[in-house]
Amino acid sequence: MYRLGKDEGLGVRTPKVFLNPKESAVKPSAKARSRTATREPQRLDPTQREAIIAREAVAFFAEHGFEGQTRELAKRLRITQPLLYRYFPTKEALIERVYQEVFVGGWKASWGKLITDRAAPLRSRLAQFYREYAEVILTYEWIRLFMFAGLRDLGLNARYLKMLRERVFEKVIEEIRAEYGRPSISELPITVLEIEMIWGLHAAIFYLGVRQFIYSMPLETDLNSIIDAKVATFLNGVRCVLPARVKA
Structure with missing residues (x-):
């Protein structure tokens, strides 16, 4: 099985980024929240987010091979690597999901x-x-x-x-x-x-x-x-x- 190397950067703290580019890591003021409450999209629920990660992983590994690093995949998704690992605890788990999606599904x-x-x-x-x-x-x-x-x-x-x-x-x-x-x-x-x-x-x-x-x-x-x-x-x-x- 593929093992994560030290260069995967699991211990590095990175700014929190969201899958939805319209979501902001900086909390708006109460006045701003009031103006935009009816216009801002809701955050993705866990099932949706997991599906998006899996779908992007299929495209990412097809392009770069299974040596592609999860850190780079997280960047493509505009999320942090720790958030990615919240849904797929290891790279092996993510690869298994890709197998199920593409070959079994x-x-x-x-x-x-x-x-x-x-x-x-x-x-x-x-x-x-x-x-x-x-x-x-x-x-x-x-x-x-x-x-x-x-x-x-x-x-x-x-x-x-x-x-x-x-x-x-x-x-x-x-x-x-x-x-x-x-x-x-x-x-x-x-x-x-x-x-x-x-x-x-x-x-x-x-x-x-x-x-x-x-x-x-x-x-x-x-x-x-x-x-x-x-x-x-x-x-x-x-x-x-x-x-x-x-x-x-």
């Missing part, structure tokens, strides 16, 4: 049903899933945070990829086996090659975001067309690594 419960609904052709199911999934992950924040988390070895990537395997990879392999008349994964465990083939498809979708938000190379054609082509190519080739058919 964006997950749709409907995706599992979409993948396994055999009323629709497998190709259309996978194409629709990856279209919807791409809308969530192919963003500046998602791609860059995932890359930075991997470089810092924070453990976030391993947690997310475990969730991905359980919620997507295993379901896709089960559906592929059913499509081509192969044994269920309950009868025959998933093979290493099957997992590798799913990784290949998934990584191809993820790489579209890397090209855009790491290499600054915009896509040259419609995203959905690219996804449909990758899914079709995957399904046309994956059968060669599937277990043999069960003999009658």
